[in-house]
Amino acid sequence: MRAQPGDWLLDTDRAGHTRQGLVEEVHGRDGGPPYLVRWTEDDHRTLVFPGPRARVLTPTELDSRDAETTERVLRAQTDITGR
Structure with a gap:
């Protein structure tokens, strides 16, 4: 896994919930982890070693x-409402 500041980390847990965070700093060699990430859900910053379900x-x-x-949501709404 490689990242640079400004990229986004999407981390999915075992239940299938995905959280999203902005990569602020890269501390590994050649863009590798760990990454300092600011999570969008609570603005919390953590140093992350992403797991196998992260991208x-x-x-x-x-x-x-x-x-x-x-686009998928809009198509589904159109299919449901007929408009």
Whole structure:
């Protein structure tokens, strides 16, 4: 896993809940962990060694992922309401 400051860490737990945090600092060699991450859910900062269900996205990748999610929701609402 490689990251740089400004990337996003998505960490999914065993129950399938994903939390998202901004990578503020990279302390490992060549972009490797640990990362200082500011979590969006509570603005808490932690030093993280990401587990196997975590992934790093660039800001562009995160924007694309969010746009795809929004599009799926809008399609589902249209299918449900017929509008």
